[in-house]
Amino acid sequence: MSEQHIINHCGLKILRSTHPEVRKIKRLQQGHSAHGNKVWRSSFALIDYLETYPFKAKSKVLEIGCGWGLSGLFLTKNQDVNVTGIDIDSSVQPYFELQNSINGCEVEFQERSFETLYENELNDYQYIIGSDVCFWDEMTNPLLDLLQRAIKSGVEKILIADPGRPPFWQLTEICSQKFNSEVVSRRIHTPWKSEKYILVIRGD
Numbered sequence: 001m002s003e004q005h006i007i008n009h010c011g012l013k014i015l016r017s018t019h020p021e022v023r024k025i026k027r028l029q030q031g032h033s034a035h036g037n038k039v040w041r042s043s044f045a046l047i048d049y050l051e052t053y054p055f056k057a058k059s060k061v062l063e064i065g066c067g068w069g070l071s072g073l074f075l076t077k078n079q080d081v082n083v084t085g086i087d088i089d090s091s092v093q094p095y096f097e098l099q100n101s102i103n104g105c106e107v108e109f110q111e112r113s114f115e116t117l118y119e120n121e122l123n124d125y126q127y128i129i130g131s132d133v134c135f136w137d138e139m140t141n142p143l144l145d146l147l148q149r150a151i152k153s154g155v156e157k158i159l160i161a162d163p164g165r166p167p168f169w170q171l172t173e174i175c176s177q178k179f180n181s182e183v184v185s186r187r188i189h190t191p192w193k194s195e196k197y198i199l200v201i202r203g204d
C-alpha cells in the first residue's frame with residue numbers, strides 16, 4: 001500500500017482522500033449524503049485530547065457519526081476499550097473498514113442514526129465521542145435529545161469535537177444550561193497546525 005497517501009500519526013495509518021483504494025471505493029459509489037467523504041480535522045484534535053485524558057480500561061465507547069472512524073480507531077489501538085462506531089450513511093462503511101484493515105483493527109460499525117439510540121442501549125456505554133457531527137442547524141435538536149438520553153442512561157462522559165460552527169455553539173449553549181459541561185479549545189501542531197473545540201459533558 002502506497003505510503004504517500006497515508007498520514008502516519010499517533011501510531012495510526014490514516015487514509016488520505018488520494019489513496020488508490022479510497023479512489024477505487026469512490027468510483028464505485030454514487031456520492032456521499034452527509035459529509036462522510038474524508039477524515040475530518042476535528043477528529044485529530046479529539047484524539048489529541050484523548051491522549052491526554054484516556055478512558056478507563058475495559059470501558060465501552062460509542063462513536064457517533066463516525067465516518068471513517070479515526071477517533072474510535074485511535075482508542076482501539078491505544079487504550080484498552082471496546083468501541084462501536086455508528087453512522088447514518090452506509091457509504092462510509094467501506095472506508096471505515098479499509099482504515100481498520102490497514103491498522104489491523106476490527107472496530108464494529110453500525111449503519112444507524114443518533115435518533116435510533118435509546119436508553120436501553122445507551123446504558124451499555126461509559127463514553128460517547130463524536131467529531132464534526134453538528135454541522136447543520138437541524139442537527140442540534142436530535143443531538144441534544146441523544147445527549148439527554150445518554151446522561152439519563154448513566155453515560156459518564158461525552159466528548160464532541162468541532163471546528164466551531166454556529167450549530168455547535170448553539171449546542172454548547174444549551175448544554176451549559178442542562179448539563180455539567182464545558183468547552184475546551186485544543187491546539188494541535190501535527191499533522192497540521194489547527195485549533196478546534198471540544199464540548200465535554202460529564203454525567204452526574
Ligand SMILES: C[S@@+](CC[C@H](N)C(=O)[O-])C[C@H]1O[C@@H](n2cnc3c(N)ncnc32)[C@H](O)[C@@H]1O
Pocket residue numbers: 033034035036037038039040041042043064065066067068069070086087088089092112113114115130131132133135142
Ligand atoms: C463531517 S462528517 C465527520 C465524520 C467523522 N466523525 C470525522 O471526524 O472524520 C459527519 C458524519 O456524521 C454522519 N451523520 C450525519 N447525521 C447523522 C445522524 N443523524 N446520525 C448518525 N450519523 C450522522 C455523516 O454521515 C458523516 O459521516
